[in-house]
Amino acid sequence: MSRNGLLIDYEYCTGCHSCEVACKKELNLPVGKWGIKLAEVGPMQVSPDRWQMDYVPIPTEFCNLCEERVAKGEAPACVHHCLGKAMEYGPVEELAAKMAAKGKKMVLFVP
Amino acid sequence: MSTAKKPWTWEEDGYTVTRTCAWSPPGCHPVGCGLKLYVKDNRLVKVEGDPDHPISQGRLCIRCLSLPEYVHHPQRIIYPMKRVGERGENKWQRISWDEAWDIIVDKVQDIKAKYGPESIVVYGGTGRQACLYYYPLGFAALGTPNVCYPLSGWSCYGPRCAITQYVFGTGYPEIDFAGYYPDRYDHPGWKLPECIIVWGKDPLKSNPDGLFGHALVDMMKRGTKLIVVDPRLTWLASRAEYWLQVRPGTDAALALGMLHVIINEGLYDKDFVENWCAGFDDLKQRVQDYPPEKVEEITWVPKEKIVEAARFFARSKPASITWGLAVDENPNGVQVGHAILSLAAITGNIDVPGGITIGPPAALLGKWRVETRLELTEELWNKRIGAEEYPALANALATTHPDVTLDVLETGKPYPLKMAWFNSTNLISPTCSTAPDRWYRALKNMEFAVATDTFMTPTAMAFADIFLPLSTFAEHDGIVVTHFGRNTIFIGAINKALQVGECKSDVEICLELGKRLNPKAWPWNDVKEFFTDQLKPELGITFDDLKEEVVHQIPYQYKKYETGQLRPDGEPGFMTMSGKIELYSTLFEMWGDDPLPYFEEPPYSPYSTPELAKEYPFILTTGARMWGMFHSEHRQIRTIREIHAEPIVEIHPDTAVQLGIKEGDWVYIENMYGKCKQKAKLTVGIHPKVVHAQHGWWFPEKQADEPGLFGVWEANVNLLAPHKHIGKLGFGAPLKSLICKVYKAEA
Numbered sequence A: 001m002s003r004n005g006l007l008i009d010y011e012y013c014t015g016c017h018s019c020e021v022a023c024k025k026e027l028n029l030p031v032g033k034w035g036i037k038l039a040e041v042g043p044m045q046v047s048p049d050r051w052q053m054d055y056v057p058i059p060t061e062f063c064n065l066c067e068e069r070v071a072k073g074e075a076p077a078c079v080h081h082c083l084g085k086a087m088e089y090g091p092v093e094e095l096a097a098k099m100a101a102k103g104k105k106m107v108l109f110v111p
Numbered sequence B: 001m002s003t004a005k006k007p008w009t010w011e012e013d014g015y016t017v018t019r020t021c022a023w024s025p026p027g028c029h030p031v032g033c034g035l036k037l038y039v040k041d042n043r044l045v046k047v048e049g050d051p052d053h054p055i056s057q058g059r060l061c062i063r064c065l066s067l068p069e070y071v072h073h074p075q076r077i078i079y080p081m082k083r084v085g086e087r088g089e090n091k092w093q094r095i096s097w098d099e100a101w102d103i104i105v106d107k108v109q110d111i112k113a114k115y116g117p118e119s120i121v122v123y124g125g126t127g128r129q130a131c132l133y134y135y136p137l138g139f140a141a142l143g144t145p146n147v148c149y150p151l152s153g154w155s156c157y158g159p160r161c162a163i164t165q166y167v168f169g170t171g172y173p174e175i176d177f178a179g180y181y182p183d184r185y186d187h188p189g190w191k192l193p194e195c196i197i198v199w200g201k202d203p204l205k206s207n208p209d210g211l212f213g214h215a216l217v218d219m220m221k222r223g224t225k226l227i228v229v230d231p232r233l234t235w236l237a238s239r240a241e242y243w244l245q246v247r248p249g250t251d252a253a254l255a256l257g258m259l260h261v262i263i264n265e266g267l268y269d270k271d272f273v274e275n276w277c278a279g280f281d282d283l284k285q286r287v288q289d290y291p292p293e294k295v296e297e298i299t300w301v302p303k304e305k306i307v308e309a310a311r312f313f314a315r316s317k318p319a320s321i322t323w324g325l326a327v328d329e330n331p332n333g334v335q336v337g338h339a340i341l342s343l344a345a346i347t348g349n350i351d352v353p354g355g356i357t358i359g360p361p362a363a364l365l366g367k368w369r370v371e372t373r374l375e376l377t378e379e380l381w382n383k384r385i386g387a388e389e390y391p392a393l394a395n396a397l398a399t400t401h402p403d404v405t406l407d408v409l410e411t412g413k414p415y416p417l418k419m420a421w422f423n424s425t426n427l428i429s430p431t432c433s434t435a436p437d438r439w440y441r442a443l444k445n446m447e448f449a450v451a452t453d454t455f456m457t458p459t460a461m462a463f464a465d466i467f468l469p470l471s472t473f474a475e476h477d478g479i480v481v482t483h484f485g486r487n488t489i490f491i492g493a494i495n496k497a498l499q500v501g502e503c504k505s506d507v508e509i510c511l512e513l514g515k516r517l518n519p520k521a522w523p524w525n526d527v528k529e530f531f532t533d534q535l536k537p538e539l540g541i542t543f544d545d546l547k548e549e550v551v552h553q554i555p556y557q558y559k560k561y562e563t564g565q566l567r568p569d570g571e572p573g574f575m576t577m578s579g580k581i582e583l584y585s586t587l588f589e590m591w592g593d594d595p596l597p598y599f600e601e602p603p604y605s606p607y608s609t610p611e612l613a614k615e616y617p618f619i620l621t622t623g624a625r626m627w628g629m630f631h632s633e634h635r636q637i638r639t640i641r642e643i644h645a646e647p648i649v650e651i652h653p654d655t656a657v658q659l660g661i662k663e664g665d666w667v668y669i670e671n672m673y674g675k676c677k678q679k680a681k682l683t684v685g686i687h688p689k690v691v692h693a694q695h696g697w698w699f700p701e702k703q704a705d706e707p708g709l710f711g712v713w714e715a716n717v718n719l720l721a722p723h724k725h726i727g728k729l730g731f732g733a734p735l736k737s738l739i740c741k742v743y744k745a746e747a
């Protein structure tokens, strides 16, 4: 059986924290613990007219890829609530193909 | 999206699930995102975004995601209380609603008899459902003409509404993000905006007025390009074709500079200007005073960027603009707004698919709330504070003038103010007033004060004699009207899922008090009857219909100016003095302002007050929004506080080096009016001469009673903002363009 993962399109991750909070509620985690956490790059000027200011949510060791939700046929809590619609869940081969097709600012996690 | 009709409630795994649309409390605008609320044993156990909601489509921001924490928070106040110690001593006693009403009715009647009904003022905050109900509470229940939004210059949404009403004769202009249609971006008659100008606004965080912010991201993925006007590098600015890093407060010059380019290069829509705009030649003449070279000097935006961005916008078809609080929080804001509306109009982007949509000036509950003033006699209505001094404000907004209200509080002239009703406003926290220390001293002298809220706030602690507990949207029936009825994209049902304590909604409070004080204005037996009466005439549906439908979208009619739908007489054109869009405003002229847009320096700046600027060398801008906190709300919500732990002031790293400030240092921000303490965050996303300080901060974890008041004075950036430094027509305080110095605090 193929492994599942989380594909992040960080061109459109706005850093809204919804994945963090949706996950924290799903896993019922206490203060200081997160199942997914944002990393930030920038802001940084890369050329006179271009800026980099990116966010990438990184699943932690608490992430179980929302086993229970997925078993019920639902999307993981983070994916479902993502405001930027920047996350996708699925078999890594499929996600890797999507990643290659877009070819820009994508990252695939297999937590 | 599936078209099968989903029920609004069902049982699932031992939970009762209720589909609903959100509108604060807890804090937010009338965006009405869709939620599924899971309740077991009268506890809200979890929430889930409703995938069948056409706008939010299952997505939620962290405020709604943490709703269960808010609803069942141990510090929530869930029973009516009366004060038993001194004001501000934090001694309260639980009472019944009947006792609360008896005390209130007695006091109101006594105060009305002794000082007149006008001695009562209802103070309202921003964003919450209460915005629809605090006017009627004042006009039709308490019987006072004085309903006050206390922020200096009415600097939030109201100015933009008033400007649009005068220049277009319509309600609120919004980006056409296909919100009116169930099939959204695939709707056949809709077009994708090629370009959107995001002007002085961060809609991803603020979800303003009824615009679901991330709709911009949806459209960017489909190809929409952005021009962002902002002194700070927002996420949208980082992805924009053009980021115009404007000097705070100089937006009017920038807009006039862009108009200069578009008009002189002939890039405007000649047909639209010819047929539907008045005063184009005057505007053309005016913009000659704003060549890009001069505008660069004023705004610090390079002239090449001004020219290119103007061309890019004018050549994009369709194009749209969304304007933000930077228009309102500026004494020159009427001119900023007028110039931005002119940009939208002369490029032919009004009321076209993918352009800017316009609603009626008032509809649904937005109309009812203003019409309840007919409960008052003309004589009483004419006593409304500040109406005579500021007719341009008094005409469009049914409230008092905020700055004049403070003057009256302080002087007792022309009549004394004796009772205050704080309706969902925490105005001494840095949100809804400038010079909050002056409001604090003035409001301490009330004979009687009532506060309605969900939690104890510094404002309620300082002033209230009676505290009435408000329910959150999970706990009551209601409706969401996007843009407060000034451009209703959809009507959403707020479906009650549980009861917490004895909390009541604003409309329940209005009905109960109204029936006791002025029953003829409150004929409804319950809230359902009331809402049905609101919905039926305009939409032909009852509240129960809406409950089941959850979201009721209203298909949009484009180019209404051609078909006579913008005017009550059915004639084509706009509902203005000239019947056209007024690039030259006869009304502004009549009220003693310039009929054309112009730039004026902020009252305090390195250019207008160079002497003061030696001591206070930085431009201080405030009010940018956070993801999880709606103005002064959410400070006690644990998960949100984990994300936004402390008040943050943004400083450029080069500036910080000069000042000896490091990342995370506590610093004082100070000017001639006051000072406050916040934590430094260093970022190159802000100009080295500008600092940004957060608003809204108080600390529910700190000492509650006087003088602490939950630390409300510690990080209070509004202490640095002056009273009554507003525009000629009475709008706009310089909250985004003050001056300050910054220095390291001891700890």
Ligand code: SF4
Binding pocket: A022, A023, A024, A026, A027, A035, A036, A059, A060, A062, A063, A064, A065, A066, A076, A077, A078, A079
């Ligand atoms: S998949 Fe589930 S467990 Fe993993 S980060 Fe997302 S919400 Fe958390």
Ligand code: SF4
Binding pocket: A012, A013, A014, A015, A016, A017, A018, A019, A020, A038, A055, A057, A078, A081, A082, A083, A084, A085, A086, A087
């Ligand atoms: S929810 Fe989506 S957009 Fe928001 S921070 Fe997480 S990945 Fe980014």
Ligand code: SF4
Binding pocket: B022, B023, B027, B028, B029, B031, B032, B033, B059, B060, B061, B062, B063, B064, B065, B207
């Ligand atoms: S924007 Fe956030 S707080 Fe407002 S209704 Fe939507 S999810 Fe709720």
